[in-house]
Amino acid sequence: MSIDPRETIAAREDDRARPLRSQLxxxxxxxxxxxxxxxxxxxxxxxxxxxxxxxxxxxYLHRCAEKIAEGNTYHQYVLYTDRxxxxxxxxxxxxxxxxVESLMRAAGMEVEIPEYAEYVRVIIGELNRIASHLISFGTxxxxxxxxxxxxxxxxxxxxxxxxxxxxxxxxxxxxxxxVGGVKWDIPPAAMDEIKLFVELxxxxxxxxxxxxxxxxxxxxxxxxxxxxxxxxxxxxGCSGPVLRGSGVDxxxxxxxxxxxxxxxxxxxxxxxxxxxxxxxxxxxxxxxxDEMAESTRIVQQCLDQMPxxxxxxxxxxxxxxxxxxxxxxxxxxxxxxxxFYIVSDGGNIPFRCKxxxxxxxxxxxxxxxxxxxxxxxxxxxxxxxxxxLGEIDR
Amino acid sequence: xxxxxxxxxGIGWMxxxxxxxxxxxxxxxxxxxxxxxxAVAVMAxxxxxxxxxxxxxxxxxxxxxxxxxxILQPIADGxxxxxxxxxxxxxxxxALWRAAPVVVFTGAxxxxxVLPFGPSFVGAKLDVGLFYTFATSSLVxxxxxxxxxGSANKWSLYGAMRGASQVISYEIPLAISVLPVVIATGTxxxxxxxEAQAGWIWRWHVFHPLLLASFLVYLVAALAEVNRxxxxxxxxxxxxxxxxxxxxxxxxxxxxxxxxxxDMFAVSAIAVTVFLGGYHSGVPVVxxxxxxxxxxxxxxxxxxxxxxxxxxxxxxxRVDQLMNVCWRVLLPIILGILLLYGLLKTIH
Numbered sequence: 001m002s003i004d005p006r007e008t009i010a011a012r013e014d015d016r017a018r019p020l021r022s023q024l025x026x027x028x029x030x031x032x033x034x035x036x037x038x039x040x041x042x043x044x045x046x047x048x049x050x051x052x053x054x055x056x057x058x059x060y061l062h063r064c065a066e067k068i069a070e071g072n073t074y075h076q077y078v079l080y081t082d083r084x085x086x087x088x089x090x091x092x093x094x095x096x097x098x099x100v101e102s103l104m105r106a107a108g109m110e111v112e113i114p115e116y117a118e119y120v121r122v123i124i125g126e127l128n129r130i131a132s133h134l135i136s137f138g139t140x141x142x143x144x145x146x147x148x149x150x151x152x153x154x155x156x157x158x159x160x161x162x163x164x165x166x167x168x169x170x171x172x173x174x175x176x177x178x179v180g181g182v183k184w185d186i187p188p189a190a191m192d193e194i195k196l197f198v199e200l201x202x203x204x205x206x207x208x209x210x211x212x213x214x215x216x217x218x219x220x221x222x223x224x225x226x227x228x229x230x231x232x233x234x235x236x237g238c239s240g241p242v243l244r245g246s247g248v249d250x251x252x253x254x255x256x257x258x259x260x261x262x263x264x265x266x267x268x269x270x271x272x273x274x275x276x277x278x279x280x281x282x283x284x285x286x287x288x289x290d291e292m293a294e295s296t297r298i299v300q301q302c303l304d305q306m307p308x309x310x311x312x313x314x315x316x317x318x319x320x321x322x323x324x325x326x327x328x329x330x331x332x333x334x335x336x337x338x339x340f341y342i343v344s345d346g347g348n349i350p351f352r353c354k355x356x357x358x359x360x361x362x363x364x365x366x367x368x369x370x371x372x373x374x375x376x377x378x379x380x381x382x383x384x385x386x387x388x389l390g391e392i393d394r
Numbered sequence: 395x396x397x398x399x400x401x402x403x404g405i406g407w408m409x410x411x412x413x414x415x416x417x418x419x420x421x422x423x424x425x426x427x428x429x430x431x432x433a434v435a436v437m438a439x440x441x442x443x444x445x446x447x448x449x450x451x452x453x454x455x456x457x458x459x460x461x462x463x464x465i466l467q468p469i470a471d472g473x474x475x476x477x478x479x480x481x482x483x484x485x486x487x488x489a490l491w492r493a494a495p496v497v498v499f500t501g502a503x504x505x506x507x508v509l510p511f512g513p514s515f516v517g518a519k520l521d522v523g524l525f526y527t528f529a530t531s532s533l534v535x536x537x538x539x540x541x542x543x544g545s546a547n548k549w550s551l552y553g554a555m556r557g558a559s560q561v562i563s564y565e566i567p568l569a570i571s572v573l574p575v576v577i578a579t580g581t582x583x584x585x586x587x588x589e590a591q592a593g594w595i596w597r598w599h600v601f602h603p604l605l606l607a608s609f610l611v612y613l614v615a616a617l618a619e620v621n622r623x624x625x626x627x628x629x630x631x632x633x634x635x636x637x638x639x640x641x642x643x644x645x646x647x648x649x650x651x652x653x654x655x656x657d658m659f660a661v662s663a664i665a666v667t668v669f670l671g672g673y674h675s676g677v678p679v680v681x682x683x684x685x686x687x688x689x690x691x692x693x694x695x696x697x698x699x700x701x702x703x704x705x706x707x708x709x710x711x712r713v714d715q716l717m718n719v720c721w722r723v724l725l726p727i728i729l730g731i732l733l734l735y736g737l738l739k740t741i742h
Contacts, residue, residue, distance in 0.1 A: 025548060027548045027549075033635060034631055034635060035633060049552075049713050049714075141709065144709040144710060145623055145624070145626070145630065145708075145709045145710025146707070146708060146709040146710075147447070147451075147706060148447075148450055148451050148706050148707060151451035151452070151453065152451065152452070155452060211707075212709070215708070215709060217624055217708055217709045217710070217711060218709045220711070220712070220715055221709060221710070221711070221712055221715075374712060374713060374714070375552070375633055375634075376627075376630070376633050376710075376712045376713065377712065379633045
């Protein structure tokens with residue numbers, strides 16, 4: 001039986017008359033701190049090892065992305081979406097392109113994405129989801145103190161990045177998706193690599209589970225820690241693995257199917273509280289592990305179903321001008337629900353392009369969950385939210 | 395050292411020297427020799443750690459410095475540490491801040507004085523050798539607290555607080571875990587404890603079931619004592635930046651690392667001496683051929699390897715879990731073993 005930090009804090013607050021009183025310590029965790037995965041600053045008030053208050057401060061990586069959108073054409077802005085969640089740039093590209101295509105349809109324009117291009121989009125998007133979750137898995141190991149899983153995760157991510165490099169020439173900022181399809185076809189060599197990856201990856205996942213997921217110390221550090229109740233998860237606008245980790249079965253790929261997701265046989269991973277309470281760090285972590293397996297299945301089905309060859313780009317006007325209209329489009333990025341709200345005024349640049357980034361809303365919950373945790377637990381909880389500051393600050 | 399003193403007295407031109415000069419010469423020689431052994435061992439460990447890490451993470455580790463598998467990497471590191479800017483925080487308590495690395499390293503280094511590397515390869519044959527090693531290795535925690543407090547950094551202070559509570563707690567099971575061996579041999583003299591394990595391999599203390607249990611307790615407690623993963627809470631780089639040595643740069647930082655590795659070597663060497671037959675190989679014929687220090691060092695290095703292996707495999711515990719392991723698991727177990735072993739000895 002371990003001591004519940006919440007009780008300790010309550011005892012401290014009740015017991016004002018004790019001769020030995022400790023002082024609260026204010027301490028900045030970040031913006032330069034190894035646990036915050038970037039330039040997040042957590043202002044933490046601690047009572048010994050116990051955190052009594054945590055306030056996140058953001059904005060260190062603000063690059064005016066939304067304002068930049070108002071000065072660039074619809075095509076040009078694709079490469080700025082790369083810089084948001086730089087670990088899942090493909091998914092950002094994709095969601096933005098889907099949003100613009102929806103806007104075109106809403107404005108009464110014709111846009112028909114070729115079937116082959118849809119399959120290419122799903123394959124690359126799901127591979128990037130795996131790559132993003134691999135980083136999340138690896139860095140979470142680092143947060144808990146296990147160094148080795150990170151290097152193993154990087155090794156597998158390397159295979160995916162090699163595919164991306166063959167596909168579009170870039171390894172981090174792809175700008176591969178474009179409004180109307182994708183820029184280039186997947187070359188045969190990259191296709192072989194994808195097939196090999198899909199074949200080998202499930203074995204690697206088993207390896208990870210042996211190394212970290214089922215490790216006694218890891219379970220001790222993450223189970224029953226940083227519990228986000230389903231009500232809180234919904235209330236704070238959490239999405240993606242954070243929402244599903246709390247036991248809410250909600251995945252846009254299934255519940256609001258876009259692209260061709262309705263053609264595949266898969267199911268969203270949902271936290272079950274297997275090792276402790278539903279919504280603890282271990283559940284969020286496990287949801288990502290299961291999602292990697294599901295994504296592999298989706299890619300496998302894509303490879304089986306897709307036509308041998310085809311067009312990768314729809315017929316698009318040379319200069320894309322969209323009649324006055326507006327659209328709010330959301331899709332399931334690796335971090336959660338990524339959404340774009342785009343208003344067009346008839347010109348070739350958007351009047352307004354607002355991004356709803358999942359990490360920002362996932363971060364909000366830390367203020368409630370962080371109270372009463374120990375410092376180590378705070379690190380574990382922040383890590384389990386899988387934040388990317390490029391996306392929060394934009 | 396006594397043997398060395400006699401040798402010195404035997405040398406013709408030294409016979410006119412007063413007693414204290416001979417003693418000082420002998421002591422300095424021994425100290426330099428031990429320092430050299432420890433320094434070389436620590437350098438080898440720093441390379442070994444990277445190689446072990448590389449091996450476990452399917453990569454190479456250092457490969458370029460020195461031409462062959464990065465063999466000169468430790469020397470390059472040493473030069474780098476020397477050339478680094480020596481920054482002192484403005485608000486630091488300068489005296490404490492400067493002394494801390496030295497205290498940490500000295501505490502780790504002092505244990506080697508009594509360790510028997512071979513039958514005649516001992517710094518000092520103290521009758522309370524075992525007691526002495528535990529006493530000196532406790533000095534490390536004072537250095538950690540000095541560093542944490544002197545740095546005027548909140549993260550350092552956290553590291554120091556954790557370090558102090560951890561080392562003090564784990565010292566208890568650590569010290570008790572060697573007591574069954576003391577009961578078995580009836581002495582605290584490390585040389586005598588080693589001699590009790592001479593001969594075939596099953597004479598090693600670790601092959602007695604109860605002593606095996608206490609060896610395992612010793613291993614866990616020793617990991618905590620030297621602040622290695624899964625017990626590296628004072629440093630825990632993902633939580634406390636770098637713990638108590640956050641503010642240290644250059645050679646001062648290097649001294650902390652030297653201290654850590656020397657400490658690791660020390661607890662491994664103590665484990666080898668007390669439980670694993672010391673400088674005996676376990677096969678009497680081999681003992682006659684292979685030099686004793688070589689056997690001793692090989693065993694110690696293997697023990698250090700086990701620690702590195704754990705370091706690159708396991709995650710880290712939380713503070714309260716750490717204390718639970720110590721007070722609610724290790725301490726009852728080791729007290730039970732001690733009681734049982736004492737009873738057995740009394741009955742026989």
